[in-house]
Structures are given as C-alpha cells and as structure tokens.
Amino acid sequence: MDLESIPGVGEKTARALSELDDPEQALRAGDVAALATAPGISQGRAARIARGAIRHDHDDPGGFLATDRAREIYREVLSLLTERTVTDYAAQRVETFYPSSQRSRIEQVQTFAREAIARDPAPAVLDALTGVEPLATPGDVRVRERCLATTDAERYAAAREAIPELSVEIVEDAQGLAELARGYSTVIALDESFAGVTVEGDVQVRPDALEHPAEIVPERPLAFFARNRDRITAAIAVHRAADLDPPSDCDIDALEDGLSRLEADGTVAGDDELDRLTVAVDDLDAAVGTAETVANDHLREAIREEDVTIEGSDLLSLVERGAGVDSLLSRELADEFAAAVAAAREHLIDALDLDSGEAEVARRTFGDEPTFPVERDEDATARLREDLTATKERRAGTLKRDLAADLADQRAGARDLVRNALELDVELAVARFADEFGCTMPTFVPAADERAAGFDIEAGRSPLLDEPLADIDPVDYDVSGVTLLSGVNSGGKTSLLDLVASVVVLAHMGLPVPAEHARLRRFDDLHYHAKTQGTLDAGAFESTVREFADLAQGGEGSLVLVDELESITEPGASAKIIAGILEALAANGATAVFVSHLADEIREMADFDVTVDGIEAVGLVDGELEVNRSPVKDHLARSTPELIVEKLATEASADGADAAGGTAAESARTNGGAETVSEPQFYDRLLEKFE
Structure with missing residues (x-):
C-alpha cells in the first residue's frame, strides 16, 4: 500500500506511519491505538487517518453526506455512540464509522455490529474498562551501574546502537577492565579475547551480548511492562469480567504473576533478599551512627562507674611519653572498651540484618584500638557500603533477568490483550446504543x-x-x-x-x-x-x-x-x-x-x-x-385550523341544540329584519372551505 495514496496522508505523515511494525495492517483494521503510536500522531489524527485508509481500501469516493443537515444528523448519532464508550480510545475509534455507499464497507461493519450487539455490557465489565488505555512507550532507559567494554572501534559503534541503555567503553587490556570494574557493579566484555582473564569484580565475557539485548539490559522489557502495568492489569480484569478468550500468544496467569513481581519504577518486587539488601544500603549511615552511640554510651557508663587508681610513677611515665586517655583506656579499661565495641558491632549487624560474610566486613567498621569517643572507620564503612551495594545490584540484576525472561515473550500477547479490551469497549458502545434505542440490524x-x-x-x-x-x-x-x-x-x-x-x-x-x-x-x-x-x-x-x-x-x-x-x-x-x-x-x-x-x-x-x-x-x-x-x-x-374550526362547529351545534327555541322572526326583529347567520352555520360554512 502506498501510504501517501491514503486521503489526508502526506509525505511527513507517511514517514511517521512507516515506523510502525505493520502500518498496512493497522490501517486496514482501523487500529487507532496502533496508529497513534507513530511519532507525532495523536489519537484524533489516527482516527481520521484510519477513516481515510478505509475509504481507500473500499474505493469509497466519500460525499455520502451531501448537505449540512445530513452531516449534523451523522454527528448527532455518532455522539450517541461516543457517549456510550468508556475509554478515550473507543471514543476515537467510533469516529472510523461513517456512512458509505459502498456495499463492501457496509457489510464489513455489519459483520462487526452483529457480533457487537450480542455482547453483554455488564456493569463489572464497564467498570473494569475504566482502567484500560492504549499501551504507552516507555521513556529512555539508562542503566548506570553496568557497562559494555570492547577493544574494537567498530564493535563499539555497534554496541552503542544495539544497547543504548548502557555506557560503552573502549579498553586496551585486562588492566582497563579492572579499572572499569572498580567503577561499575558489572562490566560486560564483548571481546572473546578476554575469556579466561581474572579480574577482581563482576566482569562477564559475553561476545554474543549484542544478539541478546534483553539478557544484558533486562530493564528494557521491564520498562515497557512497568510503564503499562496498570493498563495491562485492567485489560486482564476486562477479559475475566467479560469471559473473553485471551489471545493465543498470551498466558494471562503467567502475565499477571510477572506483573505482580514488578514495581512501577521497573524494579523487582516481592524478593525478601533484595528488600534486605536495599534496606541495609539505605540505612547504613544511620545504623553506623547509632552503633557509635551504643559504644560510647556503654564506655561512658563504664568509665563513670570504674574506680581507677594510678601511681605517681606511672602517671609520670605516661606524661613523659606524651600519652593520653587512649593509653589510659588500653591499660585500665581494656575489657570495657572491648565490650563497648562488641556491642556496637552487634548492633550494626542486627540493625542491618547482615549475613555472616557481610558481618565480617561490618566488624571492621569499629577497630580494636581503644579510643574515646568511639568512631567509625570511614574506609571500612565505605567498603561495607560498596560490598552491600554490589551484592544488591547483582541480586537485582539476577531478578530482573529472570523476570524479563518470564515477561519478554508476553509482550505481543499483552498488546493484543489491551487492544482486544479497547475494541470490546467499541463493541459494547454499539450494544448499549442498540439496546437503549430499541435497534435492529437493517x-x-x-x-x-x-x-x-x-x-x-x-x-x-x-x-x-x-x-x-x-x-x-x-x-x-x-x-x-x-x-x-x-x-x-x-x-x-x-x-x-x-x-x-x-x-x-x-x-x-x-x-x-x-x-x-x-x-x-x-x-x-x-x-x-x-x-x-x-x-x-x-x-x-x-x-x-x-x-x-x-x-x-x-x-x-x-x-x-x-x-x-x-x-x-x-x-x-x-x-x-x-x-x-x-x-x-x-x-x-x-x-x-x-x-x-x-x-x-x-x-x-x-x-x-x-x-x-x-x-x-x-x-x-x-x-x-x-x-x-x-x-x-x-x-x-x-390542517390544524380545520381541526379547530371543526371543534368549534361541533361545540356550537351542541350548545345551539340545548338553547333551541328562538325563531327566525325574533332573529329578524333583533337585526332590523335581515336574516342573520347563527354561530353553528358560521362554522359549518368555514368547514366547507376546507373541502
């Protein structure tokens, strides 16, 4: 189909439509939702384009509505249909219905309408439809904790085009990989030459990465489902309420399960381990601060209660060596300091719910060397934060990959599911119109x-x-x-x-x-x-x-x-x-x-x-x-005047009969001898004029 041959489609619009997966099918089906996903095409514009495409497909010259009043009648009956839609999509979709002189077009819509009027517009279905909208395209996805690495300039360009969500870095050798691994949670090396190289950190060698972008960037499919989670969930509710068969390529139960594990921001929900790590990273600074307070409160109480005696020679020795309170703690309150630090460590481990490996790193946050007040080791704290963050990101990445794998094959089915729900709204609008106005198929x-x-x-x-x-x-x-x-x-x-x-x-x-x-x-x-x-x-x-x-x-x-x-x-x-x-x-x-x-x-x-x-x-x-x-x-x-005169004549005749008794002579006398016309006669003569 030559897109520019469609009435109302110029070069610019044709370019936009050509970006759709199957523009010809969308045009022939009057699929307003699909057409509206083309760049710069609104739903209203999509409806007009669809109408033009339908006319083109049926060789319809248009012009059926030849006068202003005919067009007014069309808009009025169309508005009655529109008022009975639930979704904005259906309101635009009914705009593709227009009066045509072409038998093929009439019969096409009649087939649709006969199926539509058999639908039951149950309240539960109409209520479920309120949440359905055409699927939206997610915004640009950027992932900052992962990167791609290669030594080849051509592969670098291909990677940027295939996986724009990740940064792509050029490295010269394994040392370059090691440097990247210190700045990213995960580095994916695209060159097979890196196989077998041992580098500290999460470095994966995936020469086939560009062929499987969903595995490398699970955020891509997840962003689509996260952006449209509520719309797809509503479409599932519509199918269940209306007892519709799902599309053949859609497993509703599996799709619903996958959506239940997905947060609105594209992260994975419902995983206790990820939740634990997320809380640990978020609460780390607060937990370390509280642990410091625990240690210092413990040590302060110990010092307050301890009776320390220092002989003069010992005090002189300490002063000569320039020693301070730390030396005094080490000598006189070593056990109390150890207990205070132990309490701080246990509080930190318990507050963050750390596992055994993480606990070993956490213990380094407070050193064994006596000090007062007790303070965190900033380097050890930073290391704990890095370890927890890396573990969290690895866990999140694994969960995202697993969930993306579960949902990736459902994308086409989800599109069909939503489209079917939206089209059902169009059918139900016709069914409601037919029922409320006592309609039949002509x-x-x-x-x-x-x-x-x-x-x-x-x-x-x-x-x-x-x-x-x-x-x-x-x-x-x-x-x-x-x-x-x-x-x-x-x-x-x-x-x-x-x-x-x-x-x-x-x-x-x-x-x-x-x-x-x-x-x-x-x-x-x-x-x-x-x-x-x-x-x-x-x-x-x-x-x-x-x-x-x-x-x-x-x-x-x-x-x-x-x-x-x-x-x-x-x-x-x-x-x-x-x-x-x-x-x-x-x-x-x-x-x-x-x-x-x-x-x-x-x-x-x-x-x-x-x-x-x-x-x-x-x-x-x-x-x-x-x-x-x-x-x-x-x-x-x-005419109305004739009916009124007839009514007056009938009433006058009845009144005259009741008042009978007057004579012509009396009439003549009251009128100077001239014969008068009675009221009944007057009305009778008027009625004769209508014959």
Whole structure:
C-alpha cells in the first residue's frame, strides 16, 4: 500500500506511519491505538487517518453526506455512540464509522455490529474498562551501574546502537577492565579475547551480548511492562469480567504473576533478599551512627562507674611519653572498651540484618584500638557500603533477568490483550446504543432491486428526540419514489424526517437502526434540507435553486429529504418551484420526501401523479393535538385550523341544540329584519372551505 495514496496522508505523515511494525495492517483494521503510536500522531489524527485508509481500501469516493443537515444528523448519532464508550480510545475509534455507499464497507461493519450487539455490557465489565488505555512507550532507559567494554572501534559503534541503555567503553587490556570494574557493579566484555582473564569484580565475557539485548539490559522489557502495568492489569480484569478468550500468544496467569513481581519504577518486587539488601544500603549511615552511640554510651557508663587508681610513677611515665586517655583506656579499661565495641558491632549487624560474610566486613567498621569517643572507620564503612551495594545490584540484576525472561515473550500477547479490551469497549458502545434505542440490524435490498426501492421503516423511534424511549410513539413509514408529506403543525413531520435520516445514516454506517424492522435500498448520498427560517433573499434563493438543479441532473440513487421548502419565497411561486423539482427527481429515479403545507397546490401543478402522505391529527384533546404519528399513505392530512374550526362547529351545534327555541322572526326583529347567520352555520360554512 502506498501510504501517501491514503486521503489526508502526506509525505511527513507517511514517514511517521512507516515506523510502525505493520502500518498496512493497522490501517486496514482501523487500529487507532496502533496508529497513534507513530511519532507525532495523536489519537484524533489516527482516527481520521484510519477513516481515510478505509475509504481507500473500499474505493469509497466519500460525499455520502451531501448537505449540512445530513452531516449534523451523522454527528448527532455518532455522539450517541461516543457517549456510550468508556475509554478515550473507543471514543476515537467510533469516529472510523461513517456512512458509505459502498456495499463492501457496509457489510464489513455489519459483520462487526452483529457480533457487537450480542455482547453483554455488564456493569463489572464497564467498570473494569475504566482502567484500560492504549499501551504507552516507555521513556529512555539508562542503566548506570553496568557497562559494555570492547577493544574494537567498530564493535563499539555497534554496541552503542544495539544497547543504548548502557555506557560503552573502549579498553586496551585486562588492566582497563579492572579499572572499569572498580567503577561499575558489572562490566560486560564483548571481546572473546578476554575469556579466561581474572579480574577482581563482576566482569562477564559475553561476545554474543549484542544478539541478546534483553539478557544484558533486562530493564528494557521491564520498562515497557512497568510503564503499562496498570493498563495491562485492567485489560486482564476486562477479559475475566467479560469471559473473553485471551489471545493465543498470551498466558494471562503467567502475565499477571510477572506483573505482580514488578514495581512501577521497573524494579523487582516481592524478593525478601533484595528488600534486605536495599534496606541495609539505605540505612547504613544511620545504623553506623547509632552503633557509635551504643559504644560510647556503654564506655561512658563504664568509665563513670570504674574506680581507677594510678601511681605517681606511672602517671609520670605516661606524661613523659606524651600519652593520653587512649593509653589510659588500653591499660585500665581494656575489657570495657572491648565490650563497648562488641556491642556496637552487634548492633550494626542486627540493625542491618547482615549475613555472616557481610558481618565480617561490618566488624571492621569499629577497630580494636581503644579510643574515646568511639568512631567509625570511614574506609571500612565505605567498603561495607560498596560490598552491600554490589551484592544488591547483582541480586537485582539476577531478578530482573529472570523476570524479563518470564515477561519478554508476553509482550505481543499483552498488546493484543489491551487492544482486544479497547475494541470490546467499541463493541459494547454499539450494544448499549442498540439496546437503549430499541435497534435492529437493517436489511438492504439486492442490487438488482434497488431502482424500484426506497425505504420501509416499522416501529421506528427517533434517537434524536430528547425524551425517554418509552414516551416516543413508534412510527411506520415507507416511501419509494417521490412523495409529499402533509400534516398539522407540531404533528411530527420534522421528527419523522430526522428518524428517516438517522435510520439511513446508521444503516449506511453498517450499524443497527432505531426500529423494529427496516428495509432500504443502498443510497448513493443523502440530501437533507432543513426548514429555512424566513424568506431567502435573491442571492440565497438562487443558490438554493442551483443546488436542486445539480441534484436533478444526477439524483438517481439519492435520498432527498426536504422540510418546508416553500418558506424560501412566496407561497404561489414556491408551489411551482417544488413541483418542478419533484418532476426532475421523479424522472431521475431518486427517492424523496418533501414536507409541505402546500401539498395540494403542488400536486395540482405537478405534471405527474405525485404521492401525498399525511400525518393525521385525529382531534383536539384539552386543547392539545392528538396525532397519529405514522403517515397515512395517499392521504392529504387536515390542517390544524380545520381541526379547530371543526371543534368549534361541533361545540356550537351542541350548545345551539340545548338553547333551541328562538325563531327566525325574533332573529329578524333583533337585526332590523335581515336574516342573520347563527354561530353553528358560521362554522359549518368555514368547514366547507376546507373541502
């Protein structure tokens, strides 16, 4: 696939995408998470690229949504899906669903949607999804206690490229290795010529090191899992809550066990020996200081309680030799000093929980030569710190290598695990949408039958109405060819157009539609013209007519929905213009529904037998219209004024019957002899005008 052939992908973006392991597969699958790992590609940008790639793959020219109102309907139904996602990923992923005229794309999404609506969006699954995010790339890893060493300049360059996490040093001989070993916990010699060389410190000869970077730098795979530990753990919870089969290359139990042994900073958790060494290194200075206090407190108490007697000759001898209190301690309090030092040593060993080998080094921290106050031997303390640190690092390195070996083979499986959890969120959003709006999968007529077909919706409920589903009256409506839709004000004509548009848009997205049954042709595009607010000026009027002229020239396969086009100009002219538009659309084989209060006038002016359907008001109840929301086929609906006049006539007739008794003569007398029209007669004559 030529990446730059994808709509919206230029040279710079193509370079970024080419850094992915398999950009073509990610593009074909609409894998927003994978695309978003490319340098400089956000999730929103990834969704747009994925949509362009899908169009390219299905040879889809786009342009299904041909008007602003059609695009608004799409954004509104898409937002209903987005609102039912849990993760940011799924919210971006649903952006890859778009209405298409291509059968292959529709069928592809339908396959996905049929599986999706069978999912159970259980609360436990939705709760587990809150912790799932696309996997992140860890930052640069730097390991300072280890280094690589080589005598060869070419190998030096290769090592820096293969294992950038470690310092690479050039040495000339074994002496150079020895010097490095004094500054690093571990030195890895890359040259086979160093085999058999004995050097103090942890020096490993690994000519194959560059071929096994995970063994040399286990921090590399561990950094990935540490950075994504919570995300992977959440994905595991999702799979268990939803009872999903894990990817074939993923052992969930082993992965979970490995993650439980890993700290957020990439260190290994749960090892008592490493914990002991870490505490010993961290607490060394404090423990030595306390040990000094123990020794001095012990010695001070001994001196305070000891009754020391020195003969004059002995005192003179000590002074002549320049001796001080140390000599006095050595001579008179040797046992007490030894006991004080022993107490200090034991305190240090116990406080740091040192093993026998470490204890021998620790004892050197306090010398045997009597002094007061007792002080640590700084060189011995430094040596103890170095030994403990080196032991800790070796232990940590061993544990890291073991854990990295356990987790290294799980990386691809972990990626699939998280991706599947994120995709499940997309499926559950579709399932929740379908359940909450009473949706079903629509049926498309075969290609051979498309020209004679339009749409047939049974028990449809518009998802765009701001009312509970149970409070929305179900609507049945089917149209083939060109139809005028009449009806009373506030009878639901616009809501019906919105329902039709929603069904058609969702069906062409490959998704379930808000109806008990829906059958339709595969349309090429949707032209939905919303009601115009007020009469248009000459320029706007001309532009509107031009739009319909273009549609009339190539409208076959189009669905045209128009809401009260007559408002663009004077009623008489509007009826003529709409009649002409309908004639052109009918000739082209388009499917169209025009809502109009001028249906009777338009029907008279059209040169073909245009169908007129009506949303019929069955009466007025407490001043409110009672409406049959499903249009009656081939029926011009009565207007609201007609219903009101009919109601007044009925009421007046009833009142007149109750008050009967007046005579024509009386009427004539009260009106100068002229015959008057009674109230019931007045209303009856008005009703006749509507016939």
